[in-house]
Amino acid sequence: GAGVSQSPSNKVTEKGKDVELRCDPISGHTALYWYRQSLGQGLEFLIYFQGNSAPDKSGLPSDRFSAERTGGSVSTLTIQRTQQEDSAVYLCASSKTSGRASNTGELFFGEGSRLTVL
Amino acid sequence: AQSVAQPEDQVNVAEGNPLTVKCTYSVSGNPYLFWYVQYPNRGLQFLLKYITGDNLVKGSYGFEAEFNKSQTSFHLKKPSALVSDSALYFCAVRVPSGSARQLTFGSGTQLTVLP
Numbered sequence: 001g002a003g004v005s006q007s008p009s010n011k012v013t014e015k016g017k018d019v020e021l022r023c024d025p026i027s028g029h030t031a032l033y034w035y036r037q038s039l040g041q042g043l044e045f046l047i048y049f050q051g052n053s054a055p056d057k058s059g060l061p062s063d064r065f066s067a068e069r070t071g072g073s074v075s076t077l078t079i080q081r082t083q084q085e086d087s088a089v090y091l092c093a094s095s096k097t098s099g100r101a102s103n104t105g106e107l108f109f110g111e112g113s114r115l116t117v118l
Numbered sequence: 119a120q121s122v123a124q125p126e127d128q129v130n131v132a133e134g135n136p137l138t139v140k141c142t143y144s145v146s147g148n149p150y151l152f153w154y155v156q157y158p159n160r161g162l163q164f165l166l167k168y169i170t171g172d173n174l175v176k177g178s179y180g181f182e183a184e185f186n187k188s189q190t191s192f193h194l195k196k197p198s199a200l201v202s203d204s205a206l207y208f209c210a211v212r213v214p215s216g217s218a219r220q221l222t223f224g225s226g227t228q229l230t231v232l233p
Contacts, residue, residue, distance in 0.1 A: 004161070042122075042208065042225040043162075091161055106152075107221070109161030 002026075004110035006092050012116045013082055021077045021113045023092030030096065032075050033107065034067060037089040046090075049075065082117045089114050120145040122211050124224035131199050132232050139194040139227045141209030151192040152210040152221070153183055162208060168192060169214075179203070199231045 005024040013019050025032050034046040045059040049069040060066070064082075069075040079086055093107040121144045131137045143149055150169055154162040166177025173185045183194045194207060209224040 006161075043223040045221075093162075106164050106167065107162075109154075109163070111159070111161045 004092055004094055004108055006090075006110035006113050008113055009111065010114045010116075012118065014118050015084060016081055018078065018080045019082055019115060021079075021090050021092075021115070023075045023077070023110060025073065025075070025092070025094030026108055027073075028096070029094035029108070030072065031094060032069060033093040033095075034075070034077050035091040035093065036061075037091055037112070039088075043091065046077070079115075082115075084117045087115055087117045120149075120211055120213065120220075120222050122209050122222050122224035124207075124209055124227045126227050127225075128228045128230070130230045130232060133201055134198050137196050137199040137203070137229065137231070139207050139209075139229060141192045141194065141224060142190050143192060143209070143211040144190065145211055145213050147213050149192075149211050150214055151183070151185060153177065153181070153192075153194050154208045154210065154223075156206040156208065156226075158205070165194070165207075201231045201233050204229055204231045 004026055007022045011019055030051045033048045035043040036046055037043050047055055047057050047060055047067045049055045064080045067075060067077045089112040091109055091112045093109045095107050123142045125140055129139055152167045153165040155165050156162045165181055166175050166183055168175045168185045174182060176182045181194060181196050183192050185192050206226045206228050208226050210221045212221045
């Protein structure tokens with residue numbers, strides 16, 4: 001597509017429920033990132049995928065969070081047993097590559113999925 | 119460890135006046151520096167970046183930023199603010215040897231341009 005597409009744009013769920021957030025990156029972008037943006041906070045890195053390499057999961061806040069990327073394209077972020085502190089905007093971004101020489105860091109962001117846990 | 123500080127949570131400026139959004143950084147070695155803008159209910163958009171060369175970088179929508187190595191700053195500026203510039207601005211930094219995964223973002227500065 002022309003840009004990074006995320007769905008749903010808004011999700012309200014009850015504490016304890018599982019949620020899935022989807023990201024469709026820009027076609028041809030091999031690197032995909034998930035960030036979390038809480039009110040009044042900066043962007044918190046969660047996880048990143050680069051091609052067929054093992055994902056960097058170092059930013060995931062707990063084992064309730066997981067993500068996968070199928071076929072090197074669409075990614076799904078799953079939050080199990082949601083808690084109120086999970087309420088935030090979840091941003092997905094993609095870039096052409098994560099290689100040192102060719103990527104100077106320009107990321108293309110989706111519009112985010114706003115998650116509200118009641 | 120690298121870090122970014124945006125000392126002002128909120129900046130207000132009158133339309134037509136110059137604006138400055140401040141950013142300071144801390145890294146080991148030379149930095150790659152970025153500004154992103156987030157309009158209400160939208161994702162972040164890339165504005166400009168400093169990689170090397172001229173310390174004054176020009177970007178989208180008439181914005182520019184000046185890299186100051188001695189002051190470890192990368193302030194965002196615009197000579198004449200527009201109401202439409204009202205948005206949340208993020209500064210980000212990483213080192214050249216790192217990857218985009220290692221971008222560190224500041225906490226953001228809300229810019230409000232008053233008509």
